[in-house]
Amino acid sequence: MTLFSASTSVRASASCGTLYVVATPIGNLQDISQRALALLAQVDWIAAEDTRHSKILLQNYALQRPLISLHEHNETERTEQLLNRLLRGENGALISDAGTPLINDPGYVLVKRLRQAGVAVVPIPGPSAVITALSAAGLPTDRFTYEGFLPARSSKRLQALAKLADESRTLVFYESPHRLIESLQDMAEIFGSQRQLVVAKELTKQFEQFVSGDFAEVLAYFAAHSDRVRGEFVVMVSGAVLAEEAPSVSEWDDLIGVLLQQRLPVKQISEIVAEFYQVKRKAVYSRVLALKPESEGV
Ligand code: SAM
Numbered sequence: 001m002t003l004f005s006a007s008t009s010v011r012a013s014a015s016c017g018t019l020y021v022v023a024t025p026i027g028n029l030q031d032i033s034q035r036a037l038a039l040l041a042q043v044d045w046i047a048a049e050d051t052r053h054s055k056i057l058l059q060n061y062a063l064q065r066p067l068i069s070l071h072e073h074n075e076t077e078r079t080e081q082l083l084n085r086l087l088r089g090e091n092g093a094l095i096s097d098a099g100t101p102l103i104n105d106p107g108y109v110l111v112k113r114l115r116q117a118g119v120a121v122v123p124i125p126g127p128s129a130v131i132t133a134l135s136a137a138g139l140p141t142d143r144f145t146y147e148g149f150l151p152a153r154s155s156k157r158l159q160a161l162a163k164l165a166d167e168s169r170t171l172v173f174y175e176s177p178h179r180l181i182e183s184l185q186d187m188a189e190i191f192g193s194q195r196q197l198v199v200a201k202e203l204t205k206q207f208e209q210f211v212s213g214d215f216a217e218v219l220a221y222f223a224a225h226s227d228r229v230r231g232e233f234v235v236m237v238s239g240a241v242l243a244e245e246a247p248s249v250s251e252w253d254d255l256i257g258v259l260l261q262q263r264l265p266v267k268q269i270s271e272i273v274a275e276f277y278q279v280k281r282k283a284v285y286s287r288v289l290a291l292k293p294e295s296e297g298v
Contacts, residue, residue: 017044017086019114020093021107023100023126027205027232029060036124037061044090047082049097049106057095070094075109082110086119093124100128104148104174130172133200133234137210140239144170150183157183161190162289168239175233181222187237188215190286196238202231252277256288266292 020039025031040046040063047070048054054067070078082092096105114121134141147164150157150173164171175183180199187197193216201209209228211221222229252273259269266288273288274281 015089016119017089017091018120018122019082019086019110020091020122020124021101021111022093022095022124023128024054024057024095024098026099026127026129026132026203027208029057031127031204032057032061033124033126036126037063039124040065040093040095042091043093045085046093046095047078047110048095049101053097054095065093068092070106070110072106075106079110079113083113083117083119086114087117098127098129100126103128103130127204129174129200129203129232129234132203133198133236134170134172137198137200137236138212139170139196139198139236141170143168143239144172144236146172149174149176150179150186152179154182154186156294157186158190159289159292159294161186162286165190165286165290166240166242168242170239171237173235173237175235177230177233180229180233180235181219183235184215184219184222187235188219189282190289191215191237191240192282195240198236200234200236201228203234205231207231252279252284252287253291256284256291260288260292 020043022036022040023033024036040058040061043065045066045068046054046058047068049069049071051067051069058064058067068078068082070082086092094101094107094110096102096107099105101107102111111121130146134144145164145167147160150160173183184197184199188195194214196212196214197218198210198212199218201207201211211218213221255273255276256269259272264272266285269288270281270285273279273284277284
């Protein structure tokens with residue numbers, strides 16, 4: 001086992017260097033730790049997702065270290081180059097455009113490879129939109145599940161959401177402004193329009209806002225204020241409250257399976273099963289989506 005002590009100075013004596021994974025602001029440039037600034041001033045190089053973007057942050061703090069690009073299209077080849085530099089004794093930092101690297105940002109391939117090679121990887125914590133949003137949303141945070149971005153296509157998105165329909169932990173999603181409304185509509189379809197949610201917008205920035213209510217209310221709000229569907233969003237949905245004596249959905253599965261084999265549309269299967277078992281179509285709909293093979297559309 002290898003142990004490394006937490007410090008604000010780079011490990012000068014080691015024959016092999018260290019990679020510092022440094023969290024940077026998600027909007028407000030002041031949200032960066034003193035330890036992060038101290039390390040960014042000392043490392044031999046900084047690997048950044050978008051070097052032009054990161055220059056703004058570095059210039060703001062008069063940091064002048066060489067920048068190396070590391071993004072999803074070159075991460076594999078860059079990883080070997082950076083590994084070799086660290087093995088030669090150089091110290092480096094990894095940053096992303098915003099927040100914590102690897103959280104929906106590049107870095108996983110690099111960090112995994114360095115760990116395999118026994119190179120020290122040291123986290124320098126700081127902002128991440130998921131934690132920032134949860135900390136002020138007023139939804140349960142004792143247990144939550146971070147789902148990142150949902151699929152772009154509605155059929156895939158509905159299938160992904162269907163798998164989460166019974167999840168009792170708070171659900172956290174990242175979403176882009178041009179898909180926000182479609183995604184909220186699909187969530188309302190699967191989770192029910194009464195489920196509570198909080199949409200956190202432009203965290204730590206000038207137009208920071210939290211919009212909360214049930215899906216019907218939040219969708220009505222954005223319909224009335226379409227100019228506010230701009231910027232960056234975190235969507236947090238309260239977990240499912242499962243009735244203690246809710247009937248087991250598995251008793252529908254055989255019939256759903258037979259109808260899926262007939263390649264009937266999800267909507268029609270839901271209607272048939274709902275009619276047969278005298279239950280709500282919406283409840284069956286998410287079960288059908290969950291059982292449907294991923295390769296098939298809705
Ligand atoms: N690494 C980042 C982190 O630690 O949160 C996430 C990067 S991911 C590519 C970008 C997404 O994070 C945005 O589309 C948005 O969903 C969310 N996000 C980032 N900054 C945000 C902010 N200031 N306010 C709201 N959401 C934000």
